[in-house]
Every structure is written in C-alpha cells, then in structure tokens.
Amino acid sequence: MNAEVHSSGDAPVPVDDRGLAFGDGVFETILVRDGQPLLWESHLARLHAGLQRLGIPAPEPDALTVLPAQAGHGLAILKLMITRGSGGRGYQVPEDVQPRLRWRIMPFAPRSERWQDGIAVRSCAWRLARQPALAGLKHLNRLDNVLARREWTDPAIAEGLLRDGEGVLIEATAMNLAWFDRDARRWLTPRLEQCGVAGTLREVLLEEGQLTEVEAGPAALEQAEAACVFNSVQGVWPLERWLEGVRSDTAVLRCHWRLRDPAVQKPLRDLQAAAHARLGYPRM
Amino acid sequence: MNAEVHSSGDAPVPVDDRGLAFGDGVFETILVRDGQPLLWESHLARLHAGLQRLGIPAPEPDALTVLPAQAGHGLAILKLMITRGSGGRGYQVPEDVQPRLRWRIMPFAPRSERWQDGIAVRSCAWRLARQPALAGLKHLNRLDNVLARREWTDPAIAEGLLRDGEGVLIEATAMNLAWFDRDARRWLTPRLEQCGVAGTLREVLLEEGQLTEVEAGPAALEQAEAACVFNSVQGVWPLERWLEGVRSDTAVLRCHWRLRDPAVQKPLRDLQAAAHARLGYPRM
DSSP states (O other): EEOEEEOOOOBBBBBTTTTHOOEEEEEEEEEEETETTHHHHHHHHHHHHEEEEEEHOOEEEHHTTTTTGGGSSSEEEEEEEEEESSSSSSOOOOSSOEEEEEEEEEEOOOOHHHHHEEEEEEEEEEOOOBBBBTTTOOBBBBBBHHHHTTTTTOTTTEEEEEEEESOOOOEEEEEEEEETTTTEEEEEEEEESSSSBOOHHHHHHHHTTEEEEEOOOOOTTOOOOOEEEEEETTTEEEEEEEEESSSSSTTTEEEEETTTTTHHHHHHHHHHHHHHHHHTTOOO | OEEOOOOOOHHHHHHTTTHHHOOEEEEEEEETTTTHHHHHHHHHHHHHHHHHTTTEEEEEEHHHHHHHGGGOOSEEEEEEEEEEESBBBBBBBSSSSSOOOHHHHHHOOOOOHHHHHOOOEEEEEEEEEEETTTTTHHHHHHHHHHHHHHOOOOOOEEEEEEEETOOEEEESSEEEEEEETTTTTTEEEESSSSSSBBHHHHHHHHHTSSSSOOOOOTTTTTTTHHHHEEETTTEEEEEEEEESSSTTTTTTEEEEOOOTSSHHHHHHHHHHHHHHHHTTOOOO
C-alpha cells in the first residue's frame, strides 16, 4: 500500500510528530552526482524494509524519485526522512497513519585525502544494544551512534569502532567495517543480525561477492592484513592506525597497517576500486 | 551548567533538530492539577539524569518551573521535551550545544474505572533491547515501546507486558509493573538495570518502601497474589486478567486475579492508596 505523504521539503515539523516524540521513522542519506542518485535502488530497498518493519505505509514511488534531480550540478547529499506523522495516543499509533516526508539537499565534498592516506580509528567504550528486530535498519533511534561519537573530539581520529553488548565487533559510528583475512584471503565484514546499520555500499559489495559476512572474533581485526571503514557517501577509508584513547597524541597504538606495503595495498586498493566504481569515485 | 534554551512552547521544530534526526533528547509527561505539578521533583530529577547522561546542558530551572502554572484549573498533562537542538556533523554533536525545549499542555481525565475494575493485559512478543547505559531514562528513542504497543488494537486489552532480550519481565509498554509476592508478603517490581523506564511513581513508591526491586523469574507474576501496572499520570491499575493473544475474545487466559477476594483486595488497595495519595487520586 502506498500512502499519500505530507511533504514540504525542509519545512519544520509539528511538535507532535512521532519522529520527534519517539524516533518513529526512518531516514536515508544519499550521494547525488549531477542530479543522479548513487545506489538508489539499495537506498530505496532499505527505506522500504524499514517502513515495513515499523508498519508505516510507503509513499508513492514518485514522491521520492523526483527528489535527486533537484540537487542540480555537482556532488550533493540528499537526506530524506519519513516519520509516522502525528497522532495516536502516546505510544499507540493512529488508526489512519499519515506519514510525513522531509528532505534536504546539501552540497558535498568527500574527504578524498583519506582514500589515499587512510585514517586513525579508536575503540568506543559505548556498546551497541542488541535488538534483532531492528538490526540493519536506518531508523531514527540513533542514540547509540550519537553517544559513541561523543566519546572523542580529536579530529585526527576519524572514526570509532563499536562492539555490541556481548563484545562482538559490529561497525564504526557512521560506517561499516571490513578486514582482509590473512588465511581466508577474503574481505570479511561483521554480520548485522543483532544490531548495526546495513549500509547500502556494504549491501552491493556483498552482492558482488567482494565481502563475506562473519561473526567477528575478538582478535579478527588485529590479525588482519588490511582493514577499512566505508559508506555510500564517503567511499572507502583504509585503516592506518587503531588507537586506544580519546586523543591521537596520547593514545596507545593498538595496531598499525603499513598502507605502502604491497601485501596491504593490493587487497585494499582492489576493494576500494570496486566500491568507488559504484560511487563514481576514483581508484587510488 | 545551565543552558539558555530555545523555547517557544509547541512551535514546530526545524527539520535539522537532533531530537527528530536521532532521538537525541529526553521528555517528561507530568500530571498537573490546578496548575500544580505532581511528583515534580521526581520528574525534574529524571529529566536531569537523562540530560546528564546524554551530555545535554540543563536549562535554567526557571525555564521549567514556570510551565505547570500555565495549565490553569483542572487536570492536565504537561509534556515537555528537551533536544540537543540543531547542528553538529551527522552523529557528531556541535561544540556549542543550544538545547531546544518544547512543551504542550493537554486537558486530561484518568481512566478511573480501571482503578476499581482492573484491566486485562497481554504478553508482548516484542523484546526490549538491553542497554544498561540508557536504562531507566525517558529519552526519545522509543521504538521498542511503539512497536510493542502496535501488536494489538483491541481496546479491551489495556496494556502489554514486556520482557527483555533474555526473557526477563521488565514493565508494560507505558507503565511500570509490580506484584505482591505470596511468600515475601511484599510488593515487588523488576530492576531496571538493563532496560525499561524508571517511572516517577515507581521512584517515590520505592523511596517510601512500598516496593522492592527484584530480578523477575519467569513465573513470578503468575504466582503472585495480586499484580498491577502504574504510572504518574494514570495511577494504579490492578491486573484482573493476563491473556495470551491479541484479541480479548479469543485469547487464552493465562492468569486471573479475583479482585473481590479479600486476599487480593487488601495488598492491592493498600498500594493503590499509597500511590494515589501522591497523585491526589482517590482510595478505592
């Protein structure tokens, strides 16, 4: 069933909107080049999976397909959000749900120096809550991500690695995670059956056979020949250093990947090339 | 540190508000009688605990204390919400947080027939995610409650009982839970160290020694002489029937408490009287 949604771009939202009150909705953040969305089908698929799981009627397809073209020339981010709208009694949803669509287009430039040089990551103390019924979805309940990201401010640390309540490595705060296994000679990425966001770039790399899902053992990443974080907006950032601490100048070095070493370079640049081909980003 | 908050009652919220984008904020729902808030100190304490945990500066006390009086004569609900405001880069919070306060006052009439007659509850299939770092707080990430409440629509079923991911009984979708233990001769309520909302009425009943926190075994509720759900808005609803199903006319009866039996009446009406004294509601 498709719903007629209330949409008016970036208009303010009534204070009784259930997205605001309860995080009752989903969102997508889409890279758009010259008005053409990248990985559009994957974004739509995840959006619809989220709406279905939450029981929010999906908007008419046209309500979404017209949006990317409005970004005009150059690189931009289209952020769109669909909430369950207003109404209901407390947590109870209204009988006649009128979803609310909001969207914004923002100019965008990727952190391209990180494609080449890689990044430093740290371990977050925050643990992701296990909730298999919502795992993988990009819903509006994102306090885990916000509070994990709040652990550090040093700009020299680009991302934080997140474990779940059982200590299993899952993702980074805003990116998925992969590592090249020394023995299997494959890129591995954590299963997201308990928590985490199933990124659209992760989805297409899984479909292409570039990635294999695993349950990450505690030492998987340290023993890996190469590792990276990635998403559909920034592309692939190789991991150069894994730190323990909140400041790069005082943190303990846990792991160091020598990005110029051919054994590290080769798998990394191959995965990056495959990913960047899907986003229109260059091979490094 | 107290922050100057952006407040304008129930004005719409910008689409980049972090409460909307990520559920990055907290709320309270307060019973107000003739302009006087009930359990005000407990509501403020939980609000501040939530703000501190999330790292959102608290508003000047005056910004909140002036609100209940605006409800005027009669019974009303004051709902107030504080978000981290706008700004930041994705999940990353802005350096200079400008919290946003919104509030609404709605006329209110409690479901007083339920005080006397009790209610039917059902078991929710939905499981609460364990997240000890946020347990007890009334933050804006409430998909667990919304999706649990969405399991049934039959108005003859007043509440749903929620277990966590390990199967431990925690609360109802919008109320806390207690039962009178046959052997201990005490009212018990689940510990909320892993998940659940620590209701303000629950807090004051714990402080008064009316309730004792326990980890609920699987059969605790069934073996109880009496049971109830309660919150600071509706007061205490005795449990009359515990059903398994989504419709009261086809559900399997799991438990039946004979509310006219003196052994059930006595502890129930005593707890209810203690709770209702705090809310200005009558003894039954």
